[in-house]
Amino acid sequence: MKMTNSIPLLFITLLAVSVPAQAADQFLEVIALPNSWGPEGIASGRGTDFFAGARQQSPFQGAIYKGDFRTGEGDILVPSRPGRFALGMKVDERTNLLFVAGGPSGAGYIYDATTGDDVAVLNFTTAASFVNDVVVTRDAAYFTDSLNAFIYLVPLGLGGKLPAEPSFIALPLTGDFQQVTGFNVNGIVATPNGESLIIVQSATGLIFKVDPSTGITEMIDLGGELVTSGDGLWLDGQTLYVVRNQLNRIAVVELDHTLTTGEYLEDITNPNFDIPTTVTEFGNSLYAVNARFSTPIFEAEYQIVRVSK
Secondary structure, eight states: OOOOOOOOOOOGGSOOOOOOOOOTTTTEEEEEEOOTTTTTEEEOOOOTTEEEEEOOOOOTTOEEEEETTTTOOEEEEEEEEEEOOOOOOEETTTEEEEOOOOTTOOEEEEEEETTOOEEEEEEOSSSOOOOOEEESSEEEEEEEEESSSSEEEOOOOOOOOSSSSSEEEEEEEETTTTOOOOOOEEEEEEETTOOOEEETTTTTTTEEEEEEOOOOOOOOOOOOOTTEOOOOOOOTTEEEEEEGGGTTTTEEEEEEETTBBOOOOOOOEOOOHHHHHHOOOOTTTEEEOOOOOTSSOOOOEEEEEEEEE
């Protein structure tokens, strides 16, 4: 997710939320979000639910929209609050908790995905930061920070239960990963067993396997290919999908079973892409959200775009 210059926050009450309804017997190719929303993160939830957050430049900053993949209908689940932002996000369907990366706030937020109520706020750092994305495994949530060489590990209990007093560990990234000037760690995914994480470094176009308990990294060799402008990730079996935001495409990478090498197979493109940032899966499709970074945000139209895997 690319960081851009902030604009003054406007009052949400002055903006009308209008999303057209669609027939319930079809899945839409394009789903409209509220005008001026300024999305960056997207997540799928229980049933046909999806969630889209509003970034720091948006007049809705920090708010979360909940909609339906089938009908396109939805409404604001979490209202905007001063100082909050909503970037990458994931739903843990075991508990129906929504984990949200807080961008320049240096925090991670956890909401009830049904009611939108606050469950926890995790203040990772007071230093300059950009908490960008999150993944949830069987026993932890992991947040990336694009300005610092850390992953923030939030332990979870049995069945994904959040402890009464949630805590976190700032896990340094060591090994092959090297912090560079510019935007660093962005998207993150985990293998189904939770034994490995995969991250993308936007500035260099490199991807890395990460040991989730130590933070030791190993570069995944793509045979010289790079995924510069890499943003949100999605892992389906051995296939890694990398959203390349400014390039308006999703890279398809086939990984070997050890996660040490990969082959860049192709790009998924779509004429409706307008700087997509993150992606989620529903059924046999991927859904990418358009951030439209180059478009003035006020009164702009925003969409989620469906593509075949």
